[in-house]
Structures are given as C-alpha cells and as structure tokens.
Amino acid sequence: MISFWKYFYMQLRRVVKRLPALMTITLAVCMCVAAFGIIYLNSDAVKAGSRKYKIAVVGDTTDTYLGFGIAAMTKLDDSRFMLEFPIMEEAEAREALRKNEITAYAVVPDDLVESIVDGKNDATVKFVTGTLQKGITGALAEKLTEVASTLIVDSENGIFSMQDILVTQGMTDVWNRATDELNLRYIDMVLHRSDLCGVEELGISRGLSTPEYYFCSMIVFFLLLAGINSSPLFGRRTPDMMKLAASRGLGAFFQTAAEYMAYLLSNLCCLLAVFLVMIPLFEGGIIKVDGWEGISAGGLAAYYLKLFPVTAAFSALQFLLYELVNGIVGSILLQFILAMAMAYISGCFYPANMFPDILKKLGEVLPTGVGMRYQSLCLSGESAIVPGLALILYMAVFIGLSVYVRSTRLKRG
Amino acid sequence: MKIQLAGIQKSYKNRKVLQGVSLKAAGGCCVGILGGNGCGKSTLLSILAGVQKADSGAFICDGEDVLKDTKLRNSLVGYVPQGNPLIEELTAWDNLRMWYDRKTLKRELSEGLLAMLGIDSFLKVPVRKMSGGMKKRLSIACAISKNPEILLLDEPSAALDLVCKEKIYNYFERYKAEGGILLLATHDIQELALCDQCYILKQGVLNPYEYDGDIHRLAGSLT
Numbered sequence: 106m107i108s109f110w111k112y113f114y115m116q117l118r119r120v121v122k123r124l125p126a127l128m129t130i131t132l133a134v135c136m137c138v139a140a141f142g143i144i145y146l147n148s149d150a151v152k153a154g155s156r157k158y159k160i161a162v163v164g165d166t167t168d169t170y171l172g173f174g175i176a177a178m179t180k181l182d183d184s185r186f187m188l189e190f191p192i193m194e195e196a197e198a199r200e201a202l203r204k205n206e207i208t209a210y211a212v213v214p215d216d217l218v219e220s221i222v223d224g225k226n227d228a229t230v231k232f233v234t235g236t237l238q239k240g241i242t243g244a245l246a247e248k249l250t251e252v253a254s255t256l257i258v259d260s261e262n263g264i265f266s267m268q269d270i271l272v273t274q275g276m277t278d279v280w281n282r283a284t285d286e287l288n289l290r291y292i293d294m295v296l297h298r299s300d301l302c303g304v305e306e307l308g309i310s311r312g313l314s315t316p317e318y319y320f321c322s323m324i325v326f327f328l329l330l331a332g333i334n335s336s337p338l339f340g341r342r343t344p345d346m347m348k349l350a351a352s353r354g355l356g357a358f359f360q361t362a363a364e365y366m367a368y369l370l371s372n373l374c375c376l377l378a379v380f381l382v383m384i385p386l387f388e389g390g391i392i393k394v395d396g397w398e399g400i401s402a403g404g405l406a407a408y409y410l411k412l413f414p415v416t417a418a419f420s421a422l423q424f425l426l427y428e429l430v431n432g433i434v435g436s437i438l439l440q441f442i443l444a445m446a447m448a449y450i451s452g453c454f455y456p457a458n459m460f461p462d463i464l465k466k467l468g469e470v471l472p473t474g475v476g477m478r479y480q481s482l483c484l485s486g487e488s489a490i491v492p493g494l495a496l497i498l499y500m501a502v503f504i505g506l507s508v509y510v511r512s513t514r515l516k517r518g
Numbered sequence: 519m520k521i522q523l524a525g526i527q528k529s530y531k532n533r534k535v536l537q538g539v540s541l542k543a544a545g546g547c548c549v550g551i552l553g554g555n556g557c558g559k560s561t562l563l564s565i566l567a568g569v570q571k572a573d574s575g576a577f578i579c580d581g582e583d584v585l586k587d588t589k590l591r592n593s594l595v596g597y598v599p600q601g602n603p604l605i606e607e608l609t610a611w612d613n614l615r616m617w618y619d620r621k622t623l624k625r626e627l628s629e630g631l632l633a634m635l636g637i638d639s640f641l642k643v644p645v646r647k648m649s650g651g652m653k654k655r656l657s658i659a660c661a662i663s664k665n666p667e668i669l670l671l672d673e674p675s676a677a678l679d680l681v682c683k684e685k686i687y688n689y690f691e692r693y694k695a696e697g698g699i700l701l702l703a704t705h706d707i708q709e710l711a712l713c714d715q716c717y718i719l720k721q722g723v724l725n726p727y728e729y730d731g732d733i734h735r736l737a738g739s740l741t
Contacts, residue, residue, distance in 0.1 A: 107616065107617065111616055112616065115605060115608065115612065115613075115615075115616045118607075118608060118612060119606075119607040119608055121603050122607045122608070124608060158596070213589075266564070341606075343603070343604075343605070343606075344599075344601065345599040345600070345601035345602055345603040345604075345657075346603040346604065346605065348564065348567070348597070348599045348603065349571045349597060349599060349603035349660065349661065350593075350603075351568065351569045352564075352567035352568050352569050352595070352597040353588075353592055353617075354568075354588055354592050515569055515570070516570055518528070
C-alpha cells in the first residue's frame with residue numbers, strides 16, 4: 106500500500122521542479138499588472154477622474170435639499186466611485202456631451218423642489234444622453250431616479266410633514282434637532298442601499314478607501330488567475346497514475362488531498378514571491394494604499410498569512426476546474442472565463458453597488474465576494490472570522506466535489 | 519499459488535460489460551485475454567486490481583477472495599495499466615522511489631528484476647524525455663515493487679520496438695519461471711506466444727480459445 110505522505114511528497118517534488126518557472130511567470134505577470142496599475146493610478150486622467158461616468162447637472166442647484174442630494178451622491182454614497190456630477194450650463198453640457206467628455210446631462214427645472222413640496226409633481230428632470238451611451242446611462246438614470254426619489258421626494262415630504270406636526274403640537278423648540286435626526290435617517294437609508302455600510306462609515310465602500318478597495322480587488326483577481334500558471338502541471342490528467350495508486354490502496358480522497366496540498370503550496374509560494382516584490386515597492390512609496398497601516402514589511406507579512414483562507418478556497422476551486430476539464434487549453438480558458446466573470450460580479454473591477462440587486466447578492470456569496478469581504482475586514486482591523494470560515498467551507502466543498510469527480514472517473518475506468 | 523475468477527459481473531448503466539467471467543490458473547502460468555476494442559478487457563483487469571468494483575463475483579487466490587481484502591490484494595497483485603502510470607516531471611529514480619523503499623530499490627537495480635528490465639541505464643532521465651519502451655519498462659518496474667505473485671498487464675507491449683519487447687518478454691518468462699501468474703489483456707500475436715492459456719472476451723462472456731498460429735481463425739473468432 107502506498108502511503109499518503111509518500112504520494113504527497115512526490116506531488117510536491119513535481120511542483121518544486123516547476124516552481125522556478127511558475128514563480129517567474131507569476132512575477133512577470135505581476136510586474137506587468139503593477140506597472141499598469143502604477144501608471145494608471147498616477148495618470149492625469151485618473152487624477153482628473155475622467156474614468157468615472159460624468160453626468161452634468163444643469164439648472165438651479167442652489168436649493169438646499171437638491172444640493173445636499175448631489176453632495177451625498179458625490180461624497181458619501183458608494184456610487185461616488187463611478188459617478189461624478191459637475192455643474193454646467195446647458196450649452197456647455199451639450200458641447201461636452203458632443204465631445205464625449207461627459208456621459209449625459211440632467212436638466213433640473215427651476216421649480217423642481219417647489220413642485221415636489223407642493224405636491225404638484227409637474228416639473229420633470231430632462232435627462233440627455235448620446236445614442237451610444239444609452240445602455241449605461243439608462244442604468245444610471247434609473248439609479249439616479251431611485252436615489253433622487255428617496256432623497257428628495259420622500260424625504261422632503263417627510264420633513265415638511267414632521268415640521269407641520271411640530272408646529273401644530275407647539276414643539277418648535279425641537280424643530281432643528283428633529284429635522285437633523287430625520288435627515289440622518291434618510292441618509293442612512295440611502296447609504297444602506299448596499300447594506301454594506303452604516304451611517305457611521307460615511308463615504309467608505311466595505312469600510313475601505315478607494316485604494317484599499319482596489320488593493321483587495323487586485324489580490325483577489327491575482328489569486329483567481331494564479332491557477333492558470335499551473336496548467337502544464339495539473340491541466341493534463343494522468344489516469345494511469347490514478348489507477349495504479351488506487352490499486353495500491355490510495356483512493357480518490359487521499360489522491361485528491363495530496364495533489365491539492367501540493368497545488369496549494371505552489372500557489373502560496375507564488376503569492377509569497379509577489380509579496381516579497383511588493384515590500385520594497387510599498388516601503389519605497391512607489392505603491393501607496395492611503396490609510397493602510399500595514400505597508401511595512403511586518404504588516405505585509407501579517408497580511409500574507411491572513412490571506413491563507415482566500416488562497417486555500419481559490420486554489421480548491423481551481424483544482425476542481427482541473428479535475429473537471431482535461432487538457433491545458435480547455436483548463437486555461439475555463440479558469441480565465443470563470444475568473445473574469447466572478448471578479449466582475451463580485452466588484453473587483455467596479456464597486457458592485459452599481460449592479461442589480463440579484464447580481465449584488467450573487468456577487469457577495471460567491472467565493473470572490475466572500476474573499477473581498479474577508480480582506481476588507483482584515484484591512485480595516487475587524488474580526489473576519491465569519492467570512493474566513495465561509496472560505497474554509499468553500500474549500501471543503503470544492504475539495505469534496507473534486508474527490509467525487511475523481512472517484513467517478515476511477516469507477517468508470 | 520492458484521487463482522480463480524468466479525462469475526465476475528460488471529454493468530455500466532444498462533450495458534453489461536462482463537457477464538459472469540470465470541477462469542482458473544495456477545502458478546507459473548500466463549493467461550492471455552483477447553478481445554476486440556471496448557470488449558471489457560481493461561475493465562476486467564481494473565476490477566481485479568481493485569480500481570473498479572465488480573457488481574458481483576470473486577477473485578480467489580489460494581482460497582481467499584482478494585476483492586474483499588484490500589491488504590491481501592495489495593500484497594499479491596501488481597497492475598500495469600494500459601498507459602504509463604508515471605509522473606512526467608520526475609526522473610525514473612523519483613518515480614520508482616514512490617513505490618520502493620531506498621534499500622530495496624538499490625538492491626533490485628543492482629541484481630534483481632529491475633536490472634533485468636534495464637532500468638538502471640536511464641535512472642536519471644526525466645519521464646518526459648523517455649521513449650515508449652523505457653516508459654513501459656519503468657511502468658512494469660513500478661507495478662512489481664512488492665514482488666506480487668500475480669501480475670495484471672493491460673496491453674504491455676503495444677507500440678514498442680523489438681528490442682524493448684524482447685526485454686519485457688524475457689522478464690515475463692523469468693516471472694513465470696519463479697511461479698508468478700501473468701494475466702495479459704492483449705491484441706498482440708507475439709504476446710499470445712507467451713501465453714499458456716488463452717481466452718476470448720466477447721459480449722461480456724469469456725470463452726477458452728486454443729491459439730494455433732492461425733491469425734485468420736483468431737480474427738474470425740474475435741468478430
């Protein structure tokens with residue numbers, strides 16, 4: 106009978122033989138991504154915010170409530186990562202739209218707020234967009250309407266009604282405090298659309314600053330793609346080795362466990378190489394993650410260790426894909442497509458708050474979403490036990506499925 | 519040592535691959551199992567090796583059903599699958615180390631069966647750089663690590679050159695002479711010459727066959 110540890114040791118040896126090549130490829134990819142990231146983050150275009158969707162606001166925005174609404178969207182709400190609302194004249198906005206400098210513009214009529222307050226609702230916001238932008242601006246217009254309806258229409262009705270009641274009851278002394286409290290409740294309601302942050306964490310996505318958020322995203326995305334490197338090792342199935350090992354008493358479970366452990370260690374080594382390169386980049390100030398205290402060598406080392414559940418879960422997922430698909434090309438394609446889809450849905454490229462509710466929920470429960478949540482909690486110094494356990498559970502499920510696939514394959518001969 | 523296959527049955531969904539396969543053999547005997555592609559030869563050997571489970575039946579070695587006793591099966595049965603159960607990235611030595619302890623391996627390489635297979639001449643060569651013959655010899659070497667008394671071989675000399683075939687056949691002759699039992703699933707006429715008993719597996723049923731060198735009669739029996 107072949108021992109599990111002997112089989113694991115041999116799997117480890119084959120990984121070690123390929124490790125220099127794996128690490129070189131990983132570092133090369135990472136350096137490309139890092140170079141792109143540094144150029145991107147330092148570019149004037151990014152500094153000027155031109156990567157965001159700009160929706161110009163035309164008309165009278167001096168009204169307190171309307172101004173507050175726009176300020177909330179641009180400074181406090183999660184949509185600030187994608188949207189910008191410059192104030193313009195209509196001719197200027199039209200010209201900017203023609204030059205593709207803005208995505209759309211909204212014309213706010215002078216009597217909008219009065220119309221709402223009076224209950225007439227006869228003044229409408231005109232939303233102007235180019236033909237090619239119809240899709241995304243349609244989604245944005247819907248989002249804006251949702252925010253505006255909550256923030257302006259309902260909140261103003263509520264506030265004025267409350268103020269009427271206070272006057273009727275002779276409670277004018279608490280007028281200001283009650284109005285402020287009600288306003289805060291409305292803000293909380295709007296900012297809770299994603300259920301990701303409370304009013305105590307205004308302007309923070311998942312408790313993170315923008316650089317922190319994208320740092321987490323890049324780590325998740327890298328870990329998702331890291332499996333592709335190992336395609337030459339794990340993309341080719343070796344059914345005869347599996348059969349011989351099975352005939353010597355090493356069944357599907359132990360085979361899978363040994364191979365997965367070797368695979369996980371190779372991914373951890375590749376991640377370690379990336380972190381070793383990151384340390385001088387962080388300490389030299391070439392890469393900056395504002396507000397994150399863990400930019401020292403010690404901080405990065407601690408963060409690397411904390412990434413273990415994420416690495417373990419993602420490695421298990423990749424291992425399952427290798428079990429499902431035979432052949433290097435097929436496994437690379439599947440891994441890449443799945444990585445892109447999962448990363449996108451879970452908000453690695455854009456904050457997920459802009460997605461429909463069902464996609465948002467899906468993104469949160471996917472391993473990538475849980476990985477993002479886990480990292481965000483680690484970065485913000487909060488307890489990450491629940492998402493950490495969820496990742497371990499994911500790992501167990503993926504390994505279980507891998508065992509099932511291998512066992513079925515062995516049974517079929 | 520005596521072996522007996524008794525009523526081994528195996529089905530995949532509605533397809534009956536093996537329908538009560540039975541045979542007997544004694545030590546020093548080579549049993550050839552012939553059959554067309556997909557007739558169930560490899561399935562039969564996988565079942566005997568413990569990779570797959572039979573729906574029913576027994577594989578009795580000296581009165582013990584080894585299909586029910588994993589430990590006994592591991593000590594008695596060696597299995598060489600159709601392909602090569604080798605790790606491509608590692609050398610012959612590394613692959614052998616998975617199945618042998620260091621001391622036994624060194625002894626076998628210097629004076630044992632591995633020396634006869636000529637393994638020592640390519641110990642440091644990575645599997646991916648080996649020829650088909652080297653891989654097959656190494657596969658057999660891996661399978662016989664526990665000195666099994668029964669060796670199951672699935673088309674052992676398919677696509678090998680004559681020199682390799684000769685080395686492997688010499689080994690089989692010695693294995694038989696030492697009292698081992700060989701079960702060969704084969705298409706190869708040269709391998710049939712090694713066999714003391716031949717069977718044809720057709721539509722899941724195993725029937726004895728007397729090979730007299732008439733290849734046309736054999737082909738007619740297979741179809």
